[in-house]
Amino acid sequence: MAKRRKVGNLLGLAVLSTVIVAPMHPYEIAATLRERGKEDDMAIKIGSLYTVVRNLQKAGFIEVADTSRAGARPERTVYRITRAGVAELVDWVRELIGEPQPEHPRFKAGLSVAAVLGPEELAALLRHRLTALEEGSVARRRAAEGYAGQVPRLFLLEGEFELAMREAEASWVRALLGELESGVFPGLEMWRANLAELSARNTARHEQEGERS
Amino acid sequence: MAKRRKVGNLLGLAVLSTVIVAPMHPYEIAATLRERGKEDDMAIKIGSLYTVVRNLQKAGFIEVADTSRAGARPERTVYRITRAGVAELVDWVRELIGEPQPEHPRFKAGLSVAAVLGPEELAALLRHRLTALEEGSVARRRAAEGYAGQVPRLFLLEGEFELAMREAEASWVRALLGELESGVFPGLEMWRANLAELSARNTARHEQEGERS
DNA sequence: GGGGTCATGTAATAGGTTACATGATTCT
DNA sequence: AGAATCATGTAACCTATTACATGACCCC
Numbered sequence: 100m101a102k103r104r105k106v107g108n109l110l111g112l113a114v115l116s117t118v119i120v121a122p123m124h125p126y127e128i129a130a131t132l133r134e135r136g137k138e139d140d141m142a143i144k145i146g147s148l149y150t151v152v153r154n155l156q157k158a159g160f161i162e163v164a165d166t167s168r169a170g171a172r173p174e175r176t177v178y179r180i181t182r183a184g185v186a187e188l189v190d191w192v193r194e195l196i197g198e199p200q201p202e203h204p205r206f207k208a209g210l211s212v213a214a215v216l217g218p219e220e221l222a223a224l225l226r227h228r229l230t231a232l233e234e235g236s237v238a239r240r241r242a243a244e245g246y247a248g249q250v251p252r253l254f255l256l257e258g259e260f261e262l263a264m265r266e267a268e269a270s271w272v273r274a275l276l277g278e279l280e281s282g283v284f285p286g287l288e289m290w291r292a293n294l295a296e297l298s299a300r301n302t303a304r305h306e307q308e309g310e311r312s
Numbered sequence: 313m314a315k316r317r318k319v320g321n322l323l324g325l326a327v328l329s330t331v332i333v334a335p336m337h338p339y340e341i342a343a344t345l346r347e348r349g350k351e352d353d354m355a356i357k358i359g360s361l362y363t364v365v366r367n368l369q370k371a372g373f374i375e376v377a378d379t380s381r382a383g384a385r386p387e388r389t390v391y392r393i394t395r396a397g398v399a400e401l402v403d404w405v406r407e408l409i410g411e412p413q414p415e416h417p418r419f420k421a422g423l424s425v426a427a428v429l430g431p432e433e434l435a436a437l438l439r440h441r442l443t444a445l446e447e448g449s450v451a452r453r454r455a456a457e458g459y460a461g462q463v464p465r466l467f468l469l470e471g472e473f474e475l476a477m478r479e480a481e482a483s484w485v486r487a488l489l490g491e492l493e494s495g496v497f498p499g500l501e502m503w504r505a506n507l508a509e510l511s512a513r514n515t516a517r518h519e520q521e522g523e524r525s
Numbered sequence: 526g527g528g529g530t531c532a533t534g535t536a537a538t539a540g541g542t543t544a545c546a547t548g549a550t551t552c553t
Numbered sequence: 554a555g556a557a558t559c560a561t562g563t564a565a566c567c568t569a570t571t572a573c574a575t576g577a578c579c580c581c
Contacts, residue, residue: 109418109421112421112425113425116424116428119428119510119514120510137424139414140416140424141416141420141424180514182514182515185511185515188425188428189428189429192422192425193429193433194422195418195419195421196419196422196426196434196438196441197438198440198441198444199419199441199444199445199481203353203354203355204415204477205322205408205413205415206408206409206412206473207353207354207470207474208322208325208408209405209407209408209409210409210469210473211329211350211353211470212325212326213405213469214467215329215332215402215405216402216405216406220406221409224406224409224410225410227410227411228409228410231411231412232412235412251498251503252497252498252499253427253499253503254427256423256424257420257421257423259484260419260420260423263480263484264417264481264484266480267476267477267479267480268477271473285464286464286465286466290464290466297332297333298398301332301395301398302395302398
């Protein structure tokens with residue numbers, strides 16, 4: 100039962116974790132997050148930054164440390180984290196790490212209605228997915244090796260985790276694919292029969308019955 | 313680059329996959345989905361059903377097949393899938409299965425800011441997560457065994473997938489936990505030092521500098 | 526007669542993203 | 554001179570969820 104937070108957007112988490120290191124103005128926060136590749140890493144839309152910063156401030160998790168300006172440029176408002184902000188950040192991380200939450204990857208949704216495709220097509224799609232997964236893994240592994248020397252392992256955990264999950268997904272897909280291709284997957288006949296019936300009913304209907312208003 | 317669909321809500325997918333089997337009225341659809349446990353399975357809120365049904369109809373994916381009433385009860389509007397609806401459903405499933413989309417589990421977000429906790433606390437949280445994961449797996453496996461005789465394997469794929477992913481996550485967590493507990497995790501000293509410095513700065517600040525408006 | 530379930534729908538709200546608007550500075 | 558980047562913010566919008574509103578029927 101994930102707690103309702105005053106600022107629920109995960110971008111808020113990223114912001115807090117950035118300003119805890121050093122006070123910063125929003126643009127700088129954005130630059131920092133982009134640099135670390137959090138953009139695609141987490142589900143973060145930097146466009147929402149100013150909104151989220153305002154919300155964090157309203158909730159008392161960050162406060163204005165300083166406002167400076169250089170020349171006639173717009174004012175830069177530097178924010179720092181408050182004690183309440185530190186507490187919120189820590190509590191939030193505790194929840195995210197300690198309590199597994201039911202997740203719903205889109206692939207699972209797809210699998211749950213896989214029956215509307217035939218076995219051959221499902222196999223073809225799985226092959227496609229598999230190559231995409233593998234290519235992605237290669238790219239990520241290369242990137243990870245690049246960081247490996249520069250950044251302490253502590254900051255690479257998410258990447259390692261994602262790679263592990265990808266690999267697990269790939270091998271599950273490979274296994275299912277094997278069953279489909281070799282024909283040992285149970286119930287292939289019934290599957291095909293049901294599918295044929297379904298598509299017959301749903302394409303022929305209009306011709307057979309006509310429309311009724 | 314996931315396509316923008318006229319009806320993007322995954323509940324729409326569930327509805328289409330239900331009415332392709334047989335025309336139904338919304339309440340019946342809801343009952344069917346609940347029965348199959350799609351509620352927690354997918355990220356579906358049955359409360360949005362009538363809205364989604366209306367949207368699907370507006371988009372031409374379903375149409376009214378019949379309206380009947382029993383006594384003075386509210387009219388039951390029976391919907392059936394259209395040819396466009398069948399096409400949409402199939403296309404949607406193809407996308408969900410064929411194209412891996414970057415997913416962002418909350419655990420990953422947590423890991424990405426794990427540095428704000430100390431190694432001992434992280435270990436404790438991981439232990440907690442691990443037991444929760446294991447308990448969940450046991451429950452799911454039991455449930456799966458219940459269905460196993462009744463429902464063809466084809467309709468249990470999502471469940472199998474989820475179990476596999478849970479197991480993979482658990483073993484990754486176990487490995488990390490091992491490293492932390494045995495002390496072989498690299499950079500423990502620096503981690504502790506940085507953390508101490510951070511928390512010193514962020515709790516002592518107000519006393520040292522005072523507030524400036 | 527009262528509670529649960531059948532059955533439908535609308536309206537308000539929340540949450541987040543995108544588009545827009547502005548203007549200075551710095552690099553090419 | 555023109556483009557990219559620095560820097561900020563607001564307003565509109567879209568989407569989804571929740572709460573509300575209604576009323577009949579059925580079982581105890």
